[in-house]
Amino acid sequence: MKDPLLSCEGLYKSYGALRALDNVSLQASAGEVVALLGDNGAGKSTLVRLLSGAERPDKGTISMDGVVTELSGPADGRRKGIEVAWQDLALARSLDATENLFLGKELVYQIPIPKMIRPLKKKAMAAQAKQIFDENQIMWPHSGINVENFSGGQRQQLSFARAAAWSRKVVLMDEPTAALSVMHRRKVWEWCRSVADEGKVVIAIGHSIDELLDVADRVVIFRLGHKIMDKEAIDVTPNEVLQVMAGLTVSETE
Amino acid sequence: MRTTHQRLRIRSKYFGAPAGLPIAFCAFIIGFSFAEPGIFFTAADFKAVVITESTILLLSIAVLFPLRAGDFDLSVSALMVLSGAILLRLLGAGVPLAIAIILTLMSGVVVGLFNAIAVVKFGIDSFIATLGTLSLLTGLGYFLTNSQTLINTSTGLSNFANYNIGPFPLSVYYSWVFVIIAWYVFQKTPYGTYLIVVGRDRSAAARLGIPVQRIRMSAYVVASLMAAFAGVALTGFLGSVDATTSAAYLLPPYAAAYLGSTTIVVGEFNSFGTLIALYFIAVGTIGFELMGVSQWVGDVFSGAALLAGVLSSQLLARASQRRLAAS
Numbered sequence: 001m002k003d004p005l006l007s008c009e010g011l012y013k014s015y016g017a018l019r020a021l022d023n024v025s026l027q028a029s030a031g032e033v034v035a036l037l038g039d040n041g042a043g044k045s046t047l048v049r050l051l052s053g054a055e056r057p058d059k060g061t062i063s064m065d066g067v068v069t070e071l072s073g074p075a076d077g078r079r080k081g082i083e084v085a086w087q088d089l090a091l092a093r094s095l096d097a098t099e100n101l102f103l104g105k106e107l108v109y110q111i112p113i114p115k116m117i118r119p120l121k122k123k124a125m126a127a128q129a130k131q132i133f134d135e136n137q138i139m140w141p142h143s144g145i146n147v148e149n150f151s152g153g154q155r156q157q158l159s160f161a162r163a164a165a166w167s168r169k170v171v172l173m174d175e176p177t178a179a180l181s182v183m184h185r186r187k188v189w190e191w192c193r194s195v196a197d198e199g200k201v202v203i204a205i206g207h208s209i210d211e212l213l214d215v216a217d218r219v220v221i222f223r224l225g226h227k228i229m230d231k232e233a234i235d236v237t238p239n240e241v242l243q244v245m246a247g248l249t250v251s252e253t254e
Numbered sequence: 255m256r257t258t259h260q261r262l263r264i265r266s267k268y269f270g271a272p273a274g275l276p277i278a279f280c281a282f283i284i285g286f287s288f289a290e291p292g293i294f295f296t297a298a299d300f301k302a303v304v305i306t307e308s309t310i311l312l313l314s315i316a317v318l319f320p321l322r323a324g325d326f327d328l329s330v331s332a333l334m335v336l337s338g339a340i341l342l343r344l345l346g347a348g349v350p351l352a353i354a355i356i357l358t359l360m361s362g363v364v365v366g367l368f369n370a371i372a373v374v375k376f377g378i379d380s381f382i383a384t385l386g387t388l389s390l391l392t393g394l395g396y397f398l399t400n401s402q403t404l405i406n407t408s409t410g411l412s413n414f415a416n417y418n419i420g421p422f423p424l425s426v427y428y429s430w431v432f433v434i435i436a437w438y439v440f441q442k443t444p445y446g447t448y449l450i451v452v453g454r455d456r457s458a459a460a461r462l463g464i465p466v467q468r469i470r471m472s473a474y475v476v477a478s479l480m481a482a483f484a485g486v487a488l489t490g491f492l493g494s495v496d497a498t499t500s501a502a503y504l505l506p507p508y509a510a511a512y513l514g515s516t517t518i519v520v521g522e523f524n525s526f527g528t529l530i531a532l533y534f535i536a537v538g539t540i541g542f543e544l545m546g547v548s549q550w551v552g553d554v555f556s557g558a559a560l561l562a563g564v565l566s567s568q569l570l571a572r573a574s575q576r577r578l579a580a581s
Contacts, residue, residue, distance in 0.1 A: 054461050075463025090458035092451040094522065099447060104462040106444045116445040119438075 003066025005030045005201045006051070006082075006170050011060035013046050020046040021057070022225040028170075028201040028218075033192055035212040035233070036205045037245060038222035044205045045087070047222075048172045051203070052084045053077030064169065078104065081168030087175040087205075089159040093148035097138070098129040100147055101162050136161040152179045160188070164195050171195055173204040177211070189215040209238045209245075221245055275517040275527070279534045286541035303536045304426055309334070309488045311429040314507040314514075314528045315436045316480035319473040321511055321523045322440070324453030325373060325380040327474060330481035331503035332391035333365050337485025338495035339398040342406055351410040355486055362482025365391065366475035374470045388504075395497040404495040415490030425487045432480065436525035449473060450522060509535060509556055512563030521570045535559045 004027040013021040021043045028034050036044045049055045051062060053071030061068045064080060071077045077084075084090075091100050107125050108118035129142055138157055140150060147155055156179065163171050173192070177185040185208070193215055196202045206212045213219065213233050221229040221244050229236075229244050313330050320327045337358050344354035365387070372383040406412060415425040440446035451459040452469045460466050489495050513535070514528030515521060538559075539552040 052461070073463065074461050075465070078463050084461065086458075086461060088458075090455075090461050092447075092455045092458060094450050094454055095447065103447070103451065104464055106447070108444060116448070117439060117443045119442050120444065120447075 002029070003063075004028055006062075006064055006203075007066075008047075008051065008057075008062045009060055011047070011050060011062075012058045013043075013050060013055070014058055019225050021050070024060075024222075024225075024227050026220060026227065026230070028203060030169075030199045030201060031196050032217045033196045033202045033204065033215055034218045034220060035216035036203060036220050036222065037207075037209065037212065037241060039245060041224070042222035043225040044222050045174055046225075048084065048174050048203070048205065051077075051170070052082055052172055053080075054084075075104070078166065082170040082172065083163040083167035084172045085159045085163040085174065085176055087178060089155050091147050091155055091159060094146055096143045096146055097133070097141070097150075097158055098126055098143045100158060101125075101129050101132065101165065103162075105166060132161055132165045136164070153181075153184055156180060156184075156188075160191060164191075167195075167200055170201045170203070173202065175205055175207070177206060177208065185211060209241050213238055213241070223247060275513065275530055275534060279530065279537070282534070282538055282541060286537075286544070290541075290544050299537075299540065301421055303533060303540060305423060307532055307536050308426045308429040309484050309491070310503060310506050310510070311529060311532055312432055312480060312484040312487065313503060314510040314532055315429075315432045315525055316477040316484070317507050317511055318436060318440075318523045318525060318528060319449065319476045320380070320470075322446075322449035322453050323470050323473040324456065325470060325473065326384055327369060327477045328381065328384040328504065329365070329369060329387035329391055330477055330484075330507065332388045332395060332500045333362060333478055333481040334485040334488060334503060335495065335497055335500040336391045336395040336398065337362055337482040338489035339395055339404060339497065341411070341486055341489055342404045342495055343398055345406070345408050345411065346404075351408055351414075355414075358486055359479060359482050362478045362480075362485075363475055365482075366478030367471070369478065370471035370474040373474065374467050392497070392500055395500060399495060399497045401497065406489055406493045406495075411486075411490040412493060413490075415487045423491070425491050428483075428487055433525045433529050440522075440524060441519070445469070505560060506532070506535070506556060509560035509563060512567050513559050514563070516563060516566045516570075521567075531559070531563065 007025075007027040009025050011021050011024040012019075024043070024047060026034075026047075036047065038044050046055075050057050051071075052074060053076050054074045056071070062071060063069055069080065071080070071082075092103055095103065102125050107121040107128070108115065109121060111118055126143060133139075133142055136157065138154075138161060140154055147158065150158075156176070160173075160176070163173070171192075176192075177188050180188065189211055192202050192204055196217075204212065204216070213236070216233045219229065219231055219233050219236055219241060220227060221241065223245070229241075313334060316330050317327055340361055341354055341358045344357055345351065349357070369384055369387055372378050372387070373380045376383075413424075416423045418424075419427065440449070448459065448464050448469050451464060452466050456466060459469075510528045510532035511523055513531035514526075515523050516527070517530055518524050518527035535556055538555050542551040542555060543549075
């Protein structure tokens with residue numbers, strides 16, 4: 001059987017006296033949308049931070065394609081094909097859409113000086129950005145206007161487009177629909193589905209059980225740092241999920 | 255295709271015309287020319303301004319690096335004077351000029367690293383930390399000069415700063431070269447972008463894989479290196495080092511940097527804006543002086559320019575916060 005595209009084994013993470021993740025193991029295969037549910041403080045965002053490389057686990061391993069991988073930092077995670085659509089969007093407000101798209105991944109001319117001070121290939125980036133923005137139906141100005149001038153929904157679009165464009169393997173989404181209207185939320189979940197259909201793993205944190213069950217292949221529920229449920233989405237009902245989240249029933253993990 | 259003016263206006267996207275400062279500048283020149291016809295504004299006046307301000311221009315460009323990254327470096331003025339003292343002491347000890355200059359620049363790097371470690375690694379507030387360094391370096395300056403004025407006897411050093419090409423001495427061209435290099439780095443390279451993102455959206459920068467600590471630390475080292483170079487150039491230009499002079503160089507670079515952020519690239523510390531702001535403040539000061547007002551007018555005008563610059567900066571920043579919150 002093929003190795004899962006992304007998996008973690010026995011992850012522990014504490015912040016001082018607070019145990020945020022307690023012996024968490026998870027597997028996700030290519031093409032899967034995994035929904036992460038749980039109350040506030042359950043450990044979902046912590047898991048995303050560990051899987052992206054933004055933080056290191058105290059114990060445990062992360063593997064990609066069955067090979068144990070050490071993520072030295074967010075740059076390393078991005079290099080390995082893991083991208084995140086952060087809850088606060090992680091956009092640079094003084095830069096325009098194209099600059100934000102390429103932030104951390106700028107195209108530069110290949111001349112023998114340190115990479116960070118090589119001249120930017122602005123035309124090439126503009127052209128590539130146009131392609132990516134057209135695919136993601138981003139019609140608003142791609143350059144010249146800083147992103148802080150745009151609406152929350154537009155900025156969210158940009159955040160997703162960036163994550164999808166750079167991800168080769170995994171897209172992690174932290175509350176992607178928190179600030180959006182119903183119509184926009186549907187689009188986001190459709191977009192999740194299409195990203196997964198490209199053969200990537202999508203792990204999405206959300207709060208709306210109905211919407212998540214609709215789009216997810218698997219549902220994983222966290223509570224107080226533990227994984228307490230991990231089932232195929234078709235095997236659970238919204239009611240059951242709600243009860244497990246509230247701690248009203250004891251559930252077997254997969 | 256958009257004209258440069260349109261591109262600048264769109265990029266500004268704030269209220270407040272990016273042409274405000276240049277217009278004020280022209281208004282000053284015209285106004286003073288009428289007030290003092292024949293005296294102001296001759297080519298000699300402009301030449302004098304450019305020559306006298308070349309050192310402060312260097313310092314102003316130097317502080318742009320940490321400022322863009324969201325940090326202060328208040329120690330550059332003292333480092334500049336100290337570097338001059340180090341240089342003259344080395345020359346006095348018989349060290350060849352080229353090596354003495356290199357050693358002086360290296361001491362600048364050491365100071366930059368000191369600031370960088372204090373602020374970035376130890377997390378001390380940059381304003382306070384570099385205020386401390388300022389005090390330290392000022393004291394060291396008095397120590398090295400024995401509280402006296404050191405005199406430069408090296409013609410090589412004097413030529414390094416004063417050799418004339420066309421109407422200006424080399425020190426002017428050094429300052430302009432740094433303005434252009436800073437412009438390139440800020441506007442045309444990833445590093446320039448990273449400085450701004452580290453300064454304004456530090457958490458986002460970190461999560462996108464930008465090496466925040468390295469960027470902040472490098473900004474301090476660049477600033478200090480430039481300050482040390484300014485010390486070399488200033489010592490060559492003046493022919494002496496006087497430890498009591500560093501205080502006069504503390505605020506003008508910041509006035510120029512903040513006021514400069516209101517033009518060319520509005521809302522961002524930028525090098526050409528800083529150049530315009532600096533010359534504007536200098537021309538204004540001279541204009542008032544030529545009109546016979548007292549010496550203190552220069553300080554008042556400089557202080558007012560600094561306040562106006564910081565106020566505009568903050569208004570722009572607050573407007574952008576409101577915009578973000580509203581969307």
